[in-house]
Amino acid sequence: MSSLDVMYQELILDHARHPHGRGLAESFDGESFQVNPTCGDRIQLRVGLRAAPAPGGEPGAQPGDGGEPGALVLESVSWDGQGCSISQASASMMKDLVEGKDLAAVEAVAGAFAELMRSRGRGVDQAAAESLEDAIALEGVSRYPMRVKCALLGWMALKDAAAKAAAGDASPARIPEGI
Amino acid sequence: MTVSSALSDQEVAAIRADFPILGRRLEGGRPLVYLDTGATSQRPRVVIDAMRDFSENHNAAVHRGAHTLAGEATDAFEDARAAIAAFVGAAPAELVFTSGATGAINLLTAALGAASAGRGQDPSHRFAILPGDRIVVTQAEHHSNLVPWQELAARTGAELAWLRAGPDGRLRLDDLATAINARTRLVAFTHASNVTGAITDVAVMVAAARRAGALTVLDAAQSAPHLPLDLSALGVDFAAFSAHKMLGPNGIGGLYGRIELLEALPPGLTGGSMVEIVTMREATFLPPPHRFEAGTQAVTQAVGWAAAVGYLDALGMERVAAHEHALTARLLEGVARIDGVRVLGPADATDRLGAVALDLAGVHPHDVGQYLDAQGIAVRVGHHCAQPVHRALGVVASTRASLGLYNTAAEVDQFLGALDQVRSYFGVGR
Ligand SMILES: Cc1ncc(COP(=O)(O)O)c(C=O)c1O
Numbered sequence: 001m002s003s004l005d006v007m008y009q010e011l012i013l014d015h016a017r018h019p020h021g022r023g024l025a026e027s028f029d030g031e032s033f034q035v036n037p038t039c040g041d042r043i044q045l046r047v048g049l050r051a052a053p054a055p056g057g058e059p060g061a062q063p064g065d066g067g068e069p070g071a072l073v074l075e076s077v078s079w080d081g082q083g084c085s086i087s088q089a090s091a092s093m094m095k096d097l098v099e100g101k102d103l104a105a106v107e108a109v110a111g112a113f114a115e116l117m118r119s120r121g122r123g124v125d126q127a128a129a130e131s132l133e134d135a136i137a138l139e140g141v142s143r144y145p146m147r148v149k150c151a152l153l154g155w156m157a158l159k160d161a162a163a164k165a166a167a168g169d170a171s172p173a174r175i176p177e178g179i
Numbered sequence: 180m181t182v183s184s185a186l187s188d189q190e191v192a193a194i195r196a197d198f199p200i201l202g203r204r205l206e207g208g209r210p211l212v213y214l215d216t217g218a219t220s221q222r223p224r225v226v227i228d229a230m231r232d233f234s235e236n237h238n239a240a241v242h243r244g245a246h247t248l249a250g251e252a253t254d255a256f257e258d259a260r261a262a263i264a265a266f267v268g269a270a271p272a273e274l275v276f277t278s279g280a281t282g283a284i285n286l287l288t289a290a291l292g293a294a295s296a297g298r299g300q301d302p303s304h305r306f307a308i309l310p311g312d313r314i315v316v317t318q319a320e321h322h323s324n325l326v327p328w329q330e331l332a333a334r335t336g337a338e339l340a341w342l343r344a345g346p347d348g349r350l351r352l353d354d355l356a357t358a359i360n361a362r363t364r365l366v367a368f369t370h371a372s373n374v375t376g377a378i379t380d381v382a383v384m385v386a387a388a389r390r391a392g393a394l395t396v397l398d399a400a401q402s403a404p405h406l407p408l409d410l411s412a413l414g415v416d417f418a419a420f421s422a423h424k425m426l427g428p429n430g431i432g433g434l435y436g437r438i439e440l441l442e443a444l445p446p447g448l449t450g451g452s453m454v455e456i457v458t459m460r461e462a463t464f465l466p467p468p469h470r471f472e473a474g475t476q477a478v479t480q481a482v483g484w485a486a487a488v489g490y491l492d493a494l495g496m497e498r499v500a501a502h503e504h505a506l507t508a509r510l511l512e513g514v515a516r517i518d519g520v521r522v523l524g525p526a527d528a529t530d531r532l533g534a535v536a537l538d539l540a541g542v543h544p545h546d547v548g549q550y551l552d553a554q555g556i557a558v559r560v561g562h563h564c565a566q567p568v569h570r571a572l573g574v575v576a577s578t579r580a581s582l583g584l585y586n587t588a589a590e591v592d593q594f595l596g597a598l599d600q601v602r603s604y605f606g607v608g609r
Contacts, residue, residue, distance in 0.1 A: 003206075004553040008546075013606060039545060039561040040575045082575055084543035085605065150545060179570075 007140035007147075008085070015134070016085035021095030025078040030165025032157040033173035036087070036149050043081035043091060044173065045157035049165045050075045052102060071102040072166055077158065084150050086141055091154030093135040103162060110155055117141065117148045185501035186494070186584070194494070195585050197223040209555035212590045217373050217534040217581030218559050219423045220404060222487070226427060229486035230479050241478055242452060242469070256478045259485035260468070266488040267399070267420070267435060268409030275434040275441070275471040276481060280400040281323040283419035283434035284367075286471060287396065288327040289447030291365075295335045299445030306394075306444060310336030313363040315393070317342040317350050318571050319372040319379075322564045324398040324419070328367055337364070344571045348375030348524035355387045363393040370402035370418075374565045374579065375524030376507070376534040378402070385414045394440075400424055400432075404583075405503055405532050407496040410435050426491065427484035431477040441467035448473040491584075499584045506582050506591055507533035513595035519608050520598070523572045533582030536563065539598070541607030544578040550604055551578075554597045 028046035035042045052071045077095045081087070094113075098106045112128040113135055121143040123129065129136050141151045164170070186194070195201050198221045203211045213221060233255060239248035241256045257271070264274040277283040293299060294306035308314070314328050314337050332339045340363075342354040350368070359366060366388040371378045381397065388395045397418040402408055404425035410418050417436045423429035436444065446453060446464055450473040455463040464470045491499060508528040514520045519540035525531045539547050548560035559579045562569050569575060580594055602608040 002553065004549065007549070008605070017606070040566055040569070041543075041545075042575075084545035086545070144549070147545065147549070 003140065003143055007144065009137050009140070011134060011137045012089040013085060015089035015092040019088050019092035021078050021092060021099075022080060022088075023078060024080050025076055028076075028078075028161075028165075029170050030161040030163070031170075031173040032160035032164065033175050034153055034157040034160065036083070036153050038146075038149065039084075041081070041083035041087055041150065041153060042179070043079055043083065043087070043153050043157045044175065045077065045079040045081075045091075045154065045161050047074055047158070047161045047165050048076035049073065049103075049162075071104065073100065073102045074098055074106055074162065075100070079154065079157065081153075083153065084147075086138070086147055086150040087153045090135070090138055090151040091157075093133070093138070094154050094158060097133050097135055098158065103166060106158075106162065110159060113138075113155060114152070117151055120145070184498050185505050186498055188587075190494075191502070191585065191587055194223075195587075197225070197490075198585055199224060199227070201585060205555045212554075212556040212593055214580040214582065214586065214590070214594055215557045215559050216404070216424070216583030216586075217401065217563070217579060219429065220426050220583055221585065222426055222428065222483075223490050225490050226483045226486045230428065230483040233479050233482040238479070241476065252478060255482050256476065259481040262485040263433065263481075263488050264435075266408070266492060267403060267418070267433075268411045268413075269435050270438060272466070272468050273435055273438050273441065275436065275468040276476050277419075277432050277434050277471075278430060278477070279421040279423070279432035280321075280398065280419040281327075281421075281432075283432055284324055284327045284396070284398070286434055286447040287417055287419070287436075288331040290444050290471070291447075292331055292334055293445045293447060299443070302443035303445050308335040308337050308364050311362060312337040313340055313360060314338070315340050315342070315358050315363055315366040315388075317368045318344040319348065319350055319375060319377065319568045320367070320369055320565065321373055321398065321400065322566070323400070324367055324369060324396075325567070328365075342368070344375070344568050346572070347377075347526065348372065348568065348572065349377045350379055352380065352383055355383070359387050359391045359393065361391060363388070363391045365394045365396060367396040367398070369398040369400075371405070371532045371534075372524070372565070372568065373401050373534055373581075374536045374563050374568050374577070376532040376536075377525055378406075378530045378532060380530075381413045381415065399435075401532060401534065404491075406500050411437075416440055422480060422484035422487065425484075425487055427487035428480045431480035431484055434471065436467070438467065441471070444471075446470050446473065450474050452476075494584070502584060503533045503582050503586075504528055506586055506588065507531060507535070509588055510535050510580065510582070510591050510594070513591065514598065517595070517599050519602055523569070523574065523577050534579060535581070536577040536579040538574050538577055539601060542601055542605050544576045546605060547578040547598075547601050550601050551594070551597050554593075556594055556597055558594075 029049045237251040239252040241253040261271045264271045294303040295308045394416045397415040399420040403420040421432035453473045521538045523536040544560035
């Protein structure tokens with residue numbers, strides 16, 4: 001496979017064509033709006049949080065999945081935006097990956113993804129790779145430094161929206177007029 | 180322009196041999212197809228050699244010191260100024276070296292801001308921009324010729340008005356009557372858009388500005404490399420351009436100003452090399468152009484830029500323009516045959532440069548550019564530092580092929596062939 005075909009795997013193009021989480025939820029606990037300054041691509045992203053149930057709560061919960069008792073769990077991620085197939089696929093995969101995780105676990109996968117993007121095609125260790133699920137398919141992007149920003153756009157919005165939500169700031173994101 | 184005056188195939192082959200980078204092979208041994216001259220042009224060996232010769236034999240601080248090298252460096256710098264000024268139809272004192280077109284426009288807005296704040300005594304008062312005055316720009320501007328005017332308007336309390344771009348990207352000259360009012364002090368506009376390629380009717384713009392007593396500022400960053408340019412004949416008051424778009428190095432450009440205006444304008448940047456007498460309280464300033472050249476200048480780049488205009492002059496800008504015009508027509512005819520292509524700009528090559536931005540239905544420009552890059556074809560993707568004109572044409576970003584004198588019909592055809600494959604690669608339009 002050429003580097004181009006590695007970057008544009010079918011899984012990525014599928015996510016780009018049928019993105020998950022696209023369409024903004026009405027209510028949210030935190031919202032962010034981010035642009036990629038080089039191309040003007042943009043994403044508006046909303047998150048909803050809930051507190052993880054007290055001990056002895058939901059049966060069969062996995063660690064990190066559903067959250068430590070009392071931890072804040074990312075209940076919903078929804079977004080809308082305009083962008084290339086990489087940014088759209090990345091936001092779509094991100095939604096699948098982070099929804100239902102507590103914020104500490106979200107931060108951990110965000111870190112793994114950022115490391116993958118910085119890897120310049122060298123990849124990441126197996127544990128990090130496994131934690132990324134579908135998003136590991138974006139490894140090919142790391143060979144193209146000019147495209148890494150595309151893949152990170154949704155993640156930047158997630159980080160910002162989650163931080164706002166955790167701080168109790170549910171104000172709408174500022175979206176420049178006439179954009 | 181007649182076709183017979185265009186460069187012959189042999190001449191283009193000889194030109195290509197002058198540009199070392201065009202011999203570069205990319206991954207898999209693919210030759211480079213460079214279609215991004217609108218962003219920055221490549222450099223012929225004479226430019227590279229002139230800068231090396233200056234560095235190896237003549238480098239010294241200019242306009243100070245009395246030693247041999249200082250004299251040679253000063254001569255090289257001022258000879259470069261004269262050559263570049265002649266190339267754009269200006270007198271040497273009318274050409275101020277800047278860091279580029281962006282630097283030139285910011286230098287001008289800084290000077291106008293200083294005049295508006297009352298600096299520069301009587302002669303400068305004519306430049307003062309007051310609250311309620313108007314600055315007119317256009318929707319087709321590069322951010323370089325828009326954002327500095329937004330800032331100057333904000334600093335002075337002036338209002339900003341603009342001409343719109345029509346559906347074919349050309350400026351709507353019917354907006355002139357409403358945009359330029361009696362309080363308009365200045366009209367800043369591009370000679371040719373780096374997105375749509377549309378060439379502005381400068382005479383109409385200048386006439387409208389003059390009727391209102393407004394100054395004109397021409398962004399010649401895209402026209403200087405591709406058209407014969409005679410700024411004094413065009414009758415604009417100021418103009419800006421960059422060496423790196425016209426076969427020269429980056430880091431240098433020019434601000435043109437009619438001499439009687441530069442003589443009256445206060446400096447925008449201040450410091451060393453632009454002063455006469457400095458006391459602890461105040462300073463007096465040199466005449467133009469040096470009044471506007473504070474600090475150590477990009478002398479090596481000036482020497483390289485002069486070599487670049489010498490190279491263009493030897494070919495003749497009429498012939499360069501004719502060659503590019505023919506390629507532009509071929510490119511526009513070709514993209515019109517490809518499904519899903521919408522050209523952002525005039526659809527035919529009349530009054531148009533070879534910057535061809537397009538939208539390919541269903542495929543994002545980044546993805547288009549990546550596919551082309553894998554074939555060795557370098558194009559620009561994104562908003563090309565011109566968000567408003569993209570917005571006016573209903574898109575966020577585009578894919579732009581832009582031609583230079585070293586491009587060939589075969590390269591245009593290769594681009595067209597690759598572009599035709601993009602939608603099927605991404606599985607759209609099947
Ligand atoms: C029309 C136009 N104006 C201004 C500029 C700015 O030139 P520079 O970045 O060299 O200052 C450019 C180039 O990017 C341009 O195409």
